[in-house]
Amino acid sequence: MHYNLLIGGAAGQGIDTMAAILGKLLKKEGYAVLTTPDFMSRIRGGHNFILIRFGDGPVYSHSMAIDGMIAFDDETVDLHIDALKPDGFILCDEKLETVDKRAIKIRMTEMAKELGNPRVSGSIATGVLLKLFGLSLDGIKEILEQELKAALIEVNMKAYDLGFTQVEARYEKLAADFSDYMIISGNKALALGALAAGLRFYSAYPMSPSTGIMEFLASKSKELDVVVEQAEDEIAAINMVLGASFAGARAMTGTSGGGFSLMVEAIGLSGIAEIPVVIVNAQRPGPATGLPTRTEQSDLRFAIHASQGEFPRKVIALRHQEDAYRQTLRAFQTAEKYQIPVIILSDQYLADGSATIKPFSLPDEHSDDDPETMLPADYKRYQLTEDGISPRLIPGLTVHLVNVDSDEHDEQGLITESAEVRKNMVDKRMRKLEGILSELEEPEFIGSKKAEVLLLGWGSTWGPIKEAVELLNQETPDKYCALVFGDVDPLPDKVLKDQAQRVSSIINIEQNATGQLAGLIREKTGIVCSQSILKYDGRQIAGEEIALRIRGVKA
Amino acid sequence: MTKNEFCTRETAWCPGCGNFSILACLKKTLEKLELEPHKVLMVAGIGQAAKTPQYICANAYCGLHGRALPPAVAAKIVNEELTVILDTGDGDSYGEGGNHFIHNIRRNVDVSHFVHDNQIYGLTKGQASPTTEMGHVTAVQADGNINMPFNPMLMALAAGAGFVARGFTGDQEQLMALMEKAIRYKGYALIDILQPCVSFNKINTFDWYKQRVKPISEAHDPTDFGAAINLARTFGDEIPTGILYEVEKPVYHERHPVLQDRKPLISKKTDREKLEQIIKSFI
Numbered sequence: 001m002h003y004n005l006l007i008g009g010a011a012g013q014g015i016d017t018m019a020a021i022l023g024k025l026l027k028k029e030g031y032a033v034l035t036t037p038d039f040m041s042r043i044r045g046g047h048n049f050i051l052i053r054f055g056d057g058p059v060y061s062h063s064m065a066i067d068g069m070i071a072f073d074d075e076t077v078d079l080h081i082d083a084l085k086p087d088g089f090i091l092c093d094e095k096l097e098t099v100d101k102r103a104i105k106i107r108m109t110e111m112a113k114e115l116g117n118p119r120v121s122g123s124i125a126t127g128v129l130l131k132l133f134g135l136s137l138d139g140i141k142e143i144l145e146q147e148l149k150a151a152l153i154e155v156n157m158k159a160y161d162l163g164f165t166q167v168e169a170r171y172e173k174l175a176a177d178f179s180d181y182m183i184i185s186g187n188k189a190l191a192l193g194a195l196a197a198g199l200r201f202y203s204a205y206p207m208s209p210s211t212g213i214m215e216f217l218a219s220k221s222k223e224l225d226v227v228v229e230q231a232e233d234e235i236a237a238i239n240m241v242l243g244a245s246f247a248g249a250r251a252m253t254g255t256s257g258g259g260f261s262l263m264v265e266a267i268g269l270s271g272i273a274e275i276p277v278v279i280v281n282a283q284r285p286g287p288a289t290g291l292p293t294r295t296e297q298s299d300l301r302f303a304i305h306a307s308q309g310e311f312p313r314k315v316i317a318l319r320h321q322e323d324a325y326r327q328t329l330r331a332f333q334t335a336e337k338y339q340i341p342v343i344i345l346s347d348q349y350l351a352d353g354s355a356t357i358k359p360f361s362l363p364d365e366h367s368d369d370d371p372e373t374m375l376p377a378d379y380k381r382y383q384l385t386e387d388g389i390s391p392r393l394i395p396g397l398t399v400h401l402v403n404v405d406s407d408e409h410d411e412q413g414l415i416t417e418s419a420e421v422r423k424n425m426v427d428k429r430m431r432k433l434e435g436i437l438s439e440l441e442e443p444e445f446i447g448s449k450k451a452e453v454l455l456l457g458w459g460s461t462w463g464p465i466k467e468a469v470e471l472l473n474q475e476t477p478d479k480y481c482a483l484v485f486g487d488v489d490p491l492p493d494k495v496l497k498d499q500a501q502r503v504s505s506i507i508n509i510e511q512n513a514t515g516q517l518a519g520l521i522r523e524k525t526g527i528v529c530s531q532s533i534l535k536y537d538g539r540q541i542a543g544e545e546i547a548l549r550i551r552g553v554k555a
Numbered sequence: 556m557t558k559n560e561f562c563t564r565e566t567a568w569c570p571g572c573g574n575f576s577i578l579a580c581l582k583k584t585l586e587k588l589e590l591e592p593h594k595v596l597m598v599a600g601i602g603q604a605a606k607t608p609q610y611i612c613a614n615a616y617c618g619l620h621g622r623a624l625p626p627a628v629a630a631k632i633v634n635e636e637l638t639v640i641l642d643t644g645d646g647d648s649y650g651e652g653g654n655h656f657i658h659n660i661r662r663n664v665d666v667s668h669f670v671h672d673n674q675i676y677g678l679t680k681g682q683a684s685p686t687t688e689m690g691h692v693t694a695v696q697a698d699g700n701i702n703m704p705f706n707p708m709l710m711a712l713a714a715g716a717g718f719v720a721r722g723f724t725g726d727q728e729q730l731m732a733l734m735e736k737a738i739r740y741k742g743y744a745l746i747d748i749l750q751p752c753v754s755f756n757k758i759n760t761f762d763w764y765k766q767r768v769k770p771i772s773e774a775h776d777p778t779d780f781g782a783a784i785n786l787a788r789t790f791g792d793e794i795p796t797g798i799l800y801e802v803e804k805p806v807y808h809e810r811h812p813v814l815q816d817r818k819p820l821i822s823k824k825t826d827r828e829k830l831e832q833i834i835k836s837f838i
Binding site for chain 2: 146180181182183184188192195196198199200201203220221222223224225226227229231232233235236237239240241242243244246247248249251265266269273359360362365394395396397398399400401402403404405406407413414415
């Protein structure tokens with residue numbers, strides 16, 4: 001059982017703070033929670049809303065079937081009234097114009113003024129919500145201490161108490177057991193993954209929706225000894241990260257499509273100079289500036305092919321907040337092991353959205369090897385080896401000299417135009433692919449092994465697809481299954497090939513206009529999708545929308 | 556080879572190229588400073604000058620055209636024990652890398668930036684560089700360069716650089732003294748080194764420079780910003796060489812809360828307990 005809330009208002013009315021606190025309160029009460037912000041690219045005014053879905057079972061997807069709307073302005077009511085369930089409610093200030101019978105009007109603005117701070121009306125509304133859903137006010141103070149400045153806590157506490165007395169309980173409190181889980185956004189989970197991997201240096205240029213990574217890392221900089229440097233542009237950001245990595249620091253950069261475009265040449269530098277680097281592209285709709293605060297999955301082909309020339313790389317798409325942590329950690333391990341660029345594809349839906357997930361555990365502590373003692377006196381940075389991985393030393397920490405070069409180079413890293421050396425070096429670098437292939441993770445299988453219809457997706461559509469399969473199989477048992485890819489380049493194909501021959505039709509579901517995954521799968525495996533469900537309006541597809549469109553496809 | 560010898564390798568430069576003098580001065584300076592090759596990192600972008608790190612025995616990072624400063628500065632940020640020197644050209648530093656030039660002066664990381672300034676593009680065979688004078692005819696600027704030359708000295712001073720100098724390959728004694736001071740200087744140190752390009756610049760020849768360069772008077776006070784600006788503006792019949800400006804400024808490491816303890820960042824480990832606490836704060 002899930003409840004769906006929509007909190008809407010103009011930018012600057014504090015709905016994100018309200019949603020963050022409400023999300024934590026709901027989780028404290030034991031509920032699983034998913035918050036999905038839908039923000040315009042402006043600082044004041046306009047219309048923003050956040051969806052909060054919660055309940056006694058895991059929440060995989062947002063939903064537009066609204067149980068309760070918290071409206072800070074008339075526009076919120078106008079825009080979303082059609083999505084409100086017949087038995088739903090609108091919680092708003094008495095001054096709003098709506099005459100809908102479902103409205104619960106409370107003089108929140110006046111009450112907030114009487115409390116001495118007009119900005120606490122959101123806290124009054126939260127107090128009302130807690131009462132409506134049969135919840136308590138316990139644990140609020142602890143959460144406020146994390147979210148608000150000390151001076152604001154007391155007045156907000158009063159606001160919650162006041163809101164709580166305004167209504168009677170309407171919904172039954174469900175028994176749920178998610179209180180020991182974390183509630184965290186994709187951006188923060190990703191940043192924690194990098195910190196767990198031993199991140200020492202992060203450089204980036206602010207760009208939505210990736211900026212949250214930089215802000216979070218900067219907030220932990222002193223505590224965890226991480227240098228976060230805001231670069232003059234994304235070209236500087238990735239080149240700084242390469243310099244830091246070369247000199248022995250675990251380093252990462254993050255951006256969105258526009259900034260990623262500027263980083264392209266340096267991805268090739270990582271490839272030929274064999275300097276490990278982790279690059280995050282939190283996708284948003286393009287091309288060029290596109291829709292800055294919205295979501296899309298249209299950089300798959302771009303990430304796979306970015307940069308001139310040929311070299312091994314790895315591209316990982318994040319499916320959910322748990323992936324954001326685990327796969328980032330893995331991205332660092334892969335980058336270090338193979339001395340390659342690893343690109344992480346996130347997107348706005350995942351980056352800004354928060355979910356309740358099991359707490360992260362840190363990787364085992366490993367003792368750093370001392371390669372110095374294992375090497376012969378004639379150290380060669382680009383020594384030709386069977387697995388393509390050459391001994392990487394850190395300049396200054398060894399008596400050996402470390403030379404890296406963006407020109408084609410010999411084993412010592414010195415510039416060469418020898419045809420033989422060139423071919424040997426290309427072969428050496430490409431041999432690393434064998435190891436990378438051996439460590440690929442197959443896509444996640446969802447649904448019934450006996451299914452007739454296979455859904456394919458990648459990245460953050462994981463949740464909506466998972467929910468859609470459940471919804472569809474409730475109606476037609478065992479008819480549907482899905483594979484959702486995390487590793488996308490190189491593309492793992494074993495499970496896909498096996499499952500594809502067991503089904504009668506394959507439908508790809510993607511947040512782009514051209515079906516990039518379907519094209520990639522066809523290129524790599526010859527498997528052809530019979531239908532496509534594509535969405536590229538900047539809004540994430542919901543599980544119920546997928547189910548609806550599949551029924552449409554079938555009809 | 557002694558411990559402090561910086562051997563040099565065979566080069567691919569044109570006979571008579573000014574780069575030979577710069578390489579020789581660099582080698583002698585590094586040896587005079589008794590630096591150890593494995594503690595020195597040479598960084599460059601792409602170009603004829605940018606091959607310098609390939610030709611001297613030290614650690615070398617030859618990255619992308621225009622992008623020498625970002626990796627150089629980042630390497631120094633994460634390991635302050637490295638002596639980081641950039642040897643690269645006017646196109647690399649002031650053209651493709653112009654944005655990094657401005658903003659790394661603001662960062663003031665302790666690196667030395669030696670710009671081989673021959674007022675022309677050598678590797679791509681003779682097009683105008685940012686410092687090419689107006690009227691200079693090239694294959695691309697066929698009617699003569701119509702754009703004003705970039706003044707790196709003025710730009711560096713305006714952006715807040717604490718060490719701004721100009722050298723000339725024809726005065727090696729002075730150039731070595733400048734290099735030594737630049738490497739010893741705590742912070743970003745720029746030397747714009749005038750050098751002839753024997754193949755592609757038939758205007759700003761060795762003799763052209765020789766007739767114009769003039770060591771800055773000993774009476775000049777290098778902490779006098781106004782006087783430095785006046786010297787920086789002087790480029791024509793007379794070109795002053797030497798230290799235009801030198802003042803102490805707090806370097807990046809001193810200003811950065813994580814680096815203030817002056818322990819190399821790469822020697823630090825993530826505090827697992829603190830990270831566990833941060834993870835717990837999301838529960």
